[in-house]
Amino acid sequence: MPAALAFSMSLLAAIVLGQPLLEWLRASGVRQHVSEDAPERHSTKQGTPTMGGLIMLAGAAIGGGTVGLAYGMTGAGVAAFLLIVSFGAVGALDDRLSLRRGKNLGLKAREKLALQVVLAAAFAVAAAFLVSPKHDTTVAGLELGPWYWPLAVVLIVGLSNATNLADGLDGLTAGCSAIAYSGTALMTLTIVGPQSLALVAATMAGSCLGLLWFGAHPAQVFMGDTGSLALGAGLAGIALLGKTEIPVVVATLPFWVETLSVMVQVTVFKWRKRRHGVEYARSHRVLRRAPLHHHFEECGHPETRIVARFWVASALCTALALAVR
Numbered sequence: 001m002p003a004a005l006a007f008s009m010s011l012l013a014a015i016v017l018g019q020p021l022l023e024w025l026r027a028s029g030v031r032q033h034v035s036e037d038a039p040e041r042h043s044t045k046q047g048t049p050t051m052g053g054l055i056m057l058a059g060a061a062i063g064g065g066t067v068g069l070a071y072g073m074t075g076a077g078v079a080a081f082l083l084i085v086s087f088g089a090v091g092a093l094d095d096r097l098s099l100r101r102g103k104n105l106g107l108k109a110r111e112k113l114a115l116q117v118v119l120a121a122a123f124a125v126a127a128a129f130l131v132s133p134k135h136d137t138t139v140a141g142l143e144l145g146p147w148y149w150p151l152a153v154v155l156i157v158g159l160s161n162a163t164n165l166a167d168g169l170d171g172l173t174a175g176c177s178a179i180a181y182s183g184t185a186l187m188t189l190t191i192v193g194p195q196s197l198a199l200v201a202a203t204m205a206g207s208c209l210g211l212l213w214f215g216a217h218p219a220q221v222f223m224g225d226t227g228s229l230a231l232g233a234g235l236a237g238i239a240l241l242g243k244t245e246i247p248v249v250v251a252t253l254p255f256w257v258e259t260l261s262v263m264v265q266v267t268v269f270k271w272r273k274r275r276h277g278v279e280y281a282r283s284h285r286v287l288r289r290a291p292l293h294h295h296f297e298e299c300g301h302p303e304t305r306i307v308a309r310f311w312v313a314s315a316l317c318t319a320l321a322l323a324v325r
Helices: 002-027 040-045 053-071 075-101 109-131 145-166 172-188 196-215 224-242 245-251 253-276 278-283 292-298 303-324
Strands: none
Touching: 002 053, 002 172, 002 196, 053 075, 053 196, 053 224, 075 109, 075 145, 075 196, 075 224, 109 145, 109 224, 145 172, 145 224, 145 253, 172 196, 172 224, 172 245, 172 253, 172 303, 196 224, 224 245, 245 253, 245 303, 253 278, 253 292, 253 303, 292 303
């Protein structure tokens, strides 16, 4: 089966390429600057190589590319992979700017969002007119018509940022993404016709595990925005092309919950600051720290336990997604 072969080859390629790429990142001084918003214990991670998403993308390019050439890659698969690479490029730019400025501050939020929206819109146009001229614009039986495409852009940008927010503990995003991509590959295997989307999903699942080989606690390398932005965009793109929008949203619920935790924290803080002042707002936060995984850290849970439980939650959500599919 091409998907299984792509999974295996991408995993192996990422592991084999990982060590030389890791040494190159170290030699290049590509090292993480820990955010001031992270818990104090994260200070020990200062200086760990970042941009490890390059390991994942390289593994995916070699493993998935080889299998894709051998078995034939249709336009849908090519479009999905180009979306992953383009969002990875935005993440790489953000990571490089952070390193140049000497702190965890890369692209401005509006700059990053603008680039994401442009790339997502370009993908939507390609999906509508190049990949599938008669693309189904229904979701859960509801015909959205022209509104489908703006919502498609929101899904891509939203899930990309959700995986980015979740990338705060060693192996959390890579492990959850590997599970979600594996489930997505199984979903798309039920589609009649070429299995390019299943091949891409399996490729990403394998390369995520290959990155996890180096990124498990204590991490030798962080994926950075190079990896985290690409992962969410890829899941959303495959969901749109494979008409598995709802199941993929279900499978990625842990990422959406992370995003919701930040939104609630910021919204309530601003409201309380306006009503009662900044000191009251600081002492009456909804969570001890956002995103949610940092809240659990502040509650005293060890990092490895939090990550493992997120993996379990991701597995449960992915199983549920397969059931509703």
